[in-house]
Amino acid sequence: MADARADKAFPVSWDQFHRDARALAWRLAGEARATGGFDAIVAITRGGLVPAAIVARELDIRLIETVCVASYHDYKTQGGLQVLKGVEERVAKIRGGEGAGVLIVDDLVDTGGTARVVRAMLPKAHFATVYAKPMGRPLVDTFVTEVSQDTWIYFPWDMGLSFQPPIREGAPG
Numbered sequence: 229m230a231d232a233r234a235d236k237a238f239p240v241s242w243d244q245f246h247r248d249a250r251a252l253a254w255r256l257a258g259e260a261r262a263t264g265g266f267d268a269i270v271a272i273t274r275g276g277l278v279p280a281a282i283v284a285r286e287l288d289i290r291l292i293e294t295v296c297v298a299s300y301h302d303y304k305t306q307g308g309l310q311v312l313k314g315v316e317e318r319v320a321k322i323r324g325g326e327g328a329g330v331l332i333v334d335d336l337v338d339t340g341g342t343a344r345v346v347r348a349m350l351p352k353a354h355f356a357t358v359y360a361k362p363m364g365r366p367l368v369d370t371f372v373t374e375v376s377q378d379t380w381i382y383f384p385w386d387m388g389l390s391f392q393p394p395i396r397e398g399a400p401g
């Protein structure tokens with residue numbers, strides 16, 4: 229759920245994220261073998277920058293571009309979707325255009341709103357995310373882990389270490 233009703237928590241550590249992004253790269257390596265490889269990655273900022281770096285390293289892709297989209301302006305609250313920067317012309321022209329040979333990477337799909345807008349820019353591109361929720365899943369070609377729609381994913385770059393009170397203090401009765 230893309231709002232405050234997302235009440236289950238799925239916290240992801242750096243280790244876990246690295247493992248999951250590598251698992252995505254393994255799947256994409258298979259896809260690349262079957263379809264002639266990827267000439268470039270388009271990372272959807274900002275969340276897509278982190279998995280894009282890991283996938284680029286694993287698949288040895290050196291041409292990296294961005295599409296800059298903002299939709300969640302406050303924590304758990306989806307505002308109007310803004311495209312701050314579209315696709316660079318050079319990437320849009322690869323293999324005749326429309327995204328052929330291009331890999332789009334984001335950290336997750338939730339409602340699918342962001343994916344829908346970016347897919348429209350590069351309809352022939354391969355769209356990959358690390359995590360997917362059911363509403364957005366049909367828009368993704370390759371992902372690693374599905375979580376329920378009412379789960380909020382907490383990424384390591386949004387979290388810090390903090391003191392946890394002993395379980396007994398918060399336990400009922």
Ligand SMILES: O=P(O)(O)OC[C@H]1O[C@H](OP(=O)(O)OP(=O)(O)O)[C@H](O)[C@@H]1O
Binds near residue numbers: 273298300338340343
């Ligand atoms: O499927 P949707 O409902 O569109 O949600 C998914 C998008 O939301 C988050 O980005 P956000 O807009 O929060 O910006 P950020 O990547 O800069 O954190 C996430 O990184 C995805 O890009």
Ligand SMILES: Nc1nc2[nH]cnc2c(=O)[nH]1
Binds near residue numbers: 336382
């Ligand atoms: N961090 C984070 N950003 C999101 N944007 C849309 N859904 C989510 C989510 O579950 N976690």
Ligand SMILES: [Mg+2]
Binds near residue numbers: 272276
């Ligand atoms: Mg994002």
